[in-house]
Amino acid sequence: MEAKKIVKAEIISNRPIATNIMEMKLQVPEVSSLAKPGQFVNVYMDDKSLILPRPISICDADDNVLTLIYAIVGKGSLWMSECTVGQEIRVSTPMGNGFDLSGLKEGDTALLIGGGIGSCPLLKTAKILKDKGVKLNVAIGFRDEPFLEEEFKALGANVVVATDSGRVGYHGTALAAAMDNGMDCDHWFTCGPKIMLKFVAKEAMARGKDAQVSMEERMGCGYGACVGCVVDILEKGAEAPVRKKVCKDGPVFLGSEVFFNE
Numbered sequence: 001m002e003a004k005k006i007v008k009a010e011i012i013s014n015r016p017i018a019t020n021i022m023e024m025k026l027q028v029p030e031v032s033s034l035a036k037p038g039q040f041v042n043v044y045m046d047d048k049s050l051i052l053p054r055p056i057s058i059c060d061a062d063d064n065v066l067t068l069i070y071a072i073v074g075k076g077s078l079w080m081s082e083c084t085v086g087q088e089i090r091v092s093t094p095m096g097n098g099f100d101l102s103g104l105k106e107g108d109t110a111l112l113i114g115g116g117i118g119s120c121p122l123l124k125t126a127k128i129l130k131d132k133g134v135k136l137n138v139a140i141g142f143r144d145e146p147f148l149e150e151e152f153k154a155l156g157a158n159v160v161v162a163t164d165s166g167r168v169g170y171h172g173t174a175l176a177a178a179m180d181n182g183m184d185c186d187h188w189f190t191c192g193p194k195i196m197l198k199f200v201a202k203e204a205m206a207r208g209k210d211a212q213v214s215m216e217e218r219m220g221c222g223y224g225a226c227v228g229c230v231v232d233i234l235e236k237g238a239e240a241p242v243r244k245k246v247c248k249d250g251p252v253f254l255g256s257e258v259f260f261n262e
């Protein structure tokens with residue numbers, strides 16, 4: 001595997017797309033040209049009080065431009081939101097394994113289930129699947145205010161939006177919305193809160209499928225040097241679970257192999 005590098009990226013836009021949700025576009029060909037769906041980058045802050053990088057999923061990428069969507073939740077993401085067009089920031093080259101799309105072929109069906117900010121890495125995933133001729137079903141859930149719906153629809157996906165509040169779309173979870181809309185598919189992909197991943201993995205297994213789940217575990221170093229991000233994984237054929245690092249071995253695992261503790 002290629003060694004990870006930290007490179008400079010020029011901000012070409014940084015704008016709100018929903019309440020406390022920002023979209024940042026970066027001119028950084030060394031990163032965007034390598035990006036695979038489900039991978040993330042580490043974003044470094046030029047602030048001495050923010051030493052650890054913040055992992056942010058690759059939402060979209062072409063040969064030149066990397067798109068990140070992030071929620072403002074603390075000091076790191078607030079720092080990012082205050083960055084301006086033309087400013088250079090430091091990001092890592094793509095990290096982690098990403099979704100394995102190699103087994104999907106034209107005519108297959110795929111169900112993508114996103115929870116909140118976890119919907120973002122599913123956009124690049126959907127683009128690659130569309131190019132393969134896979135039929136896309138997308139269920140995205142939010143507390144109250146959806147985003148990315150139009151981007152998924154523009155790919156020709158069958159999209160359902162769910163909100164906890166019921167103010168927009170289906171009143172309930174993205175998983176319930178998907179199942180109530182008959183979206184069971186050949187292949188399942190999901191990213192979002194751990195509790196959601198647990199139920200998606202369980203539902204997929206009940207239907208004879210194995211969901212690929214992308215974990216957004218809290219991280220420390222972000223590149224495999226600490227144990228800030230471990231999850232228990234029971235690999236097929238193994239007798240006991242092993243501790244795996246989300247930043248290095250993940251963030252994507254098979255739903256059937258993850259020990260969900262909540």
Ligand SMILES: Cc1cc2nc3c(=O)[nH]c(=O)nc-3n(C[C@H](O)[C@H](O)[C@H](O)COP(=O)(O)OP(=O)(O)OC[C@H]3O[C@@H](n4cnc5c(N)ncnc54)[C@H](O)[C@@H]3O)c2cc1C
Pocket residue numbers: 040053054055056057058069070071072073074075076077078117120121215216217218219251
């Ligand atoms: C592989 C991966 C991909 C991610 N992709 C995205 C993304 O595309 N967009 C995005 O907005 N965020 C994403 N995250 C989460 C993001 O890394 C954190 O929100 C960010 O690091 C918070 O930094 P902060 O300094 O703003 O907040 P902090 O001050 O570090 O934390 C603020 C609050 O957020 C909580 N928090 C921090 N990290 C996480 C986490 N990983 N999961 C749940 N709660 C957390 C803290 O417990 C605290 O309550 C991803 C995380 C991982 C591990």
Ligand code: FES
Pocket residue numbers: 219220221222223224225226227228229230245246247248
């Ligand atoms: S965050 Fe340090 S090992 Fe994963």
